[in-house]
Amino acid sequence: MSKILDNSYYDLMISTALAPTYDTGDNITYLNRQNSLLHIPAGSGDPCDLGKHSYSSFPTLYNLASxxxxxxxxxxxxxxxxxxxxxxxxxxxxxxxxxxxxxxxxxxxxxxxxxxxxxxxxxxxxxxxxxxxxxxxxxxxxxxxxxxxxxxxxxxxxxxxxxxxxxxxxxxxxxxxxxxxxxxxxxxxxxxxxxxxxxxxxxxxxxxxxxxxxxxxxxxxxxxxxxxxxxxxxxxxxxxxxxxxxxxxxxxxxxxxxxxxxxxxxxxxxxxxxxxxxxxxxNSQRHYYNSTLAAPYYNDIELRVGSSDTLFAMEIWTYAPARLSIDISSPNRESTQPVYPGLNQCRKFSFIFNKTTIYVNNIIFEEETGEQVILLRFSNPLPGIWYLRAQSPENEAFSFHSWLPAGSLLSNDTFFLNSSPDTTITxxxxxxxxxxxxxxxxxxxxxxxxxxxxxxxxxxxxxxxxxxxxxxxxxxxxxxxxxxxxxxxxxxxxxxxxxxxxxxxxxxxxxxxxxxxxxxxLMISGAVRNPANTYPNNIWGYGQVDINRLFERFTSN
Structure with missing residues (x-):
């Protein structure tokens, strides 16, 4: 079986420029001039394989948008x-x-x-x-x-x-x-x-x-x-x-x-x-944003977890030069203690008083963007309100975004209590x-x-x-x-x-x-814009598409 079809292999994204250095004959699939796939044995699929290999090397997962x-x-x-x-x-x-x-x-x-x-x-x-x-x-x-x-x-x-x-x-x-x-x-x-x-x-x-x-x-x-x-x-x-x-x-x-x-x-x-x-x-309540500009330099995220969501991940993306630690507390107040940013780390936390397991990758340098990302993966989380404390170890101002999975990968019972509808384009x-x-x-x-x-x-x-x-x-x-x-x-x-x-x-x-x-x-120039709104804006962009106005621009004097 081709390795791209074989579930015993990971498909890791690598730079096409680097592909020849990995090529052993059948372990590279060319994607395009920027990226190729490196097929490597997956073993049992240990969650901390994401840690041994970079976050950005694992392909993103997509679902349906209608x-x-x-x-x-x-x-x-x-x-x-x-x-x-x-x-x-x-x-x-x-x-x-x-x-x-x-x-x-x-x-x-x-x-x-x-x-x-x-x-x-x-x-x-x-x-x-x-x-x-x-x-x-x-x-x-x-x-x-x-x-x-x-x-x-x-x-x-x-x-x-x-x-x-x-x-x-x-x-x-x-x-x-x-x-x-x-x-x-x-x-x-x-x-x-x-x-x-x-x-x-x-x-x-x-x-x-x-x-x-x-x-x-x-x-x-x-x-x-x-x-x-x-x-x-x-x-x-x-x-x-x-x-x-x-x-x-x-x-x-x-x-x-x-x-x-x-x-x-x-x-x-x-x-x-x-x-x-x-x-x-x-309107899914799966995005959270915070900007902490004054002491104390921490922010508490409140995440409600529904009983049907037994397996999911969330991501926290900071802005340079901020560096954040993360501390996660369950509804019954068991805590992971702070996890500080590092390289190639994957921390596993098994909670004592409930069946929750959490994997934390606090990645100081995400290869695709060069920015810090904190990946949290929850297995059998206790339903209820979880508290996640993001904190600056250097006591500096910081801001960050966090996202939960899109679409059908999560039920509507899991969401941020203080969510933001902005920055939700997938x-x-x-x-x-x-x-x-x-x-x-x-x-x-x-x-x-x-x-x-x-x-x-x-x-x-x-x-x-x-x-x-x-x-x-x-x-x-x-x-x-x-x-x-x-x-x-x-x-x-x-x-x-x-x-x-x-x-x-x-x-x-x-x-x-x-x-x-x-x-x-051309479509933007011909779009219909409501006089009551300012354009561009983060909801409508430059307005409503209008094919007739678009072609009128070509044909009018």
Whole structure:
């Protein structure tokens, strides 16, 4: 078995420049020009392997950024926009997600053939591996059409989408019209590139303290999916818009993670559009911020832990030059005593009067950012209010952010008592040059309460724009239609508008050198701004996306 598929190996992120020094023939997987994977034996998956190996070498875990409902809302669709007759013709749109129901009418031409140009199923090892990759199965349009003609298409191509998220996102972006359902994707004449992500390795979930049954995906597989989309676009010499409707609360929320950095780089190249969900953590109470400017130089974080959350992690990120110790007290006042920052340390605390075990990594120098991060991993924590004291050993002023896991990785019963809704944009939404999309309710022009808020931890303006994200009509596996709500749905809507601009600029020859970042700036200049608000702001970014105003800027004198 390939080591990238073998759960007895960790996939550690390393610099591609260093890869040759580790290469023994089959233990390196190339991701992109910045990063590669080093596959090393995982043994039993000891939590303190994160300590022997750096925090940033373990891939971030992502989950889904929209909720799908089978209930047909009856809401008049907001997707259709015939302005300038731009339907995405000649543009590829790529969805890297949970797969797709390729048999759904939303992804077929009128003659019943597929609008999907190519699919890479990372979970299927039975067919032809894509060129330049090392696992999974690639399916061409010809193969998909052959499957569609078969009495049992799934016996020919077994691609399914059990969760329905990828199907919904792809349909909002590019679904074929269905008048009966009042439905159309934004660019129903674009060609689709689909990547079905494989589930994260159990051994990575184990070391990250993520429940074994949680649906989540590895950053390294996402990077490979992005590279696949770019490779396909290069092969057929067409512009591509990549939609990322996934979210993670891991990392420094500063755009410096591996996936964020890759998307940031691609958005500056001609013909690469990037639309990323801002995440749905705005009202989840999973972010805490403190600034302590005067003595005594400590701060007490109050964390309520619910009874169903028996395994989770949280992170504390400081600002240089501050250095913090951490002391953790349980609801019955057992304490770890202060843990001071150091290198390569992993401290295990087993509480005497309850079954709680806590692993503490107080990392003085996180390799990706150069900043201190404190990683706390809880196993069987006693339900109730926990107290975490962050303190400056030097008695200096300090400030820090803390985040709990995003989405379904945690129940709503675990949260910070004094939480902040700001700085809640998830990764990879914090990078600079991609389009990061918040979600609003298009029926009453109000932001969705869950929509992630900016700015980034380092003060970068994010989100960029808000797009419709409330009960958007979407395809649901099984030939059905339902609705999707959240910033993933909004990112899909915005991705369709990027594709329209690419069709106008690149395919029609009006501006062949357009980059994704160029399109973002055009969309920002054409956004609708409420006179009651100041822009940019950390909720709406630069306003509500408006395709008509965008093109009016091109055509007005």
């Amino acid at each position: 909720t799908i409902s089978l209930e047909k809302s009856g809401v008049t669709t907001v997707q259709t926009n015939p302005y300038l007759a731009l339907y995405g013709q000649g543009v590829l749109v790529a969805v890297i997600d949970t797969g797709i129901d390729y048999r759904h009418p939303a992804f077929l031409f009128n003659d019943g053939t597929s609008r999907i140009l190519t699919m890479w199923d990372q979970t299927d090892q039975s067919g032809t591996i894509p060129n330049e990759f090392t696992f999974g199965t690639e399916y061409s349009r010809e193969q998909i059409n052959a499957a569609l003609k078969s009495p049992d298409p799934l016996s020919v191509i077994p691609m399914t989408d059990v969760l329905g998220h990828g199907t919904a996102i792809a349909s909002i972006l590019a679904g074929s019209p269905n008048e009966q359902q009042g439905f159309s994707g934004v660019v129903p004449q674009s060609d689709l590139v689909i990547v079905k992500l494989k589930e994260a390795k159990p051994v990575l979930k184990k070391v990250s303290f993520v429940p074994e049954n949680a649906n989540c995906y590895q950053e390294s597989d996402l990077i490979l999916g992005i590279r696949y989309a770019v490779t396909v676009a290069s092969r057929v010499n067409r512009p591509v818009v990549i939609c990322i409707a996934l979210a993670s609360n891991q990392g420094g929320h500063d755009g410096r993670g591996a996936a964020s950095a890759y998307l940031d780089h691609l958005a500056l190249l001609p013909g690469n559009g990037i639309s990323v969900a801002a995440g749905n953590e705005g 990764s990879p939404g914090n990078a600079r040059h991609q389009l990061t999309v918040a979600a609003y309710n298009q029926l009453n022009d109000s932001i969705l309460p869950e929509s992630g808020r900016g700015y980034t931890r380092t003060g970068q303006v994010k989100p960029d724009l808000a797009a419709p994200g409330f009960e958007l009509t979407c395809a649901v596996p099984g030939g059905l239609y339902g609705t999707a709500t959240g910033t993933g749905a909004a990112a899909a809507h915005a991705a369709g508008i990027i594709a329209m601009v690419f069709e106008w600029g690149i395919v029609k020859g009006n501006y062949p050198r357009l980059t994704g970042n160029d399109v973002n700036r």
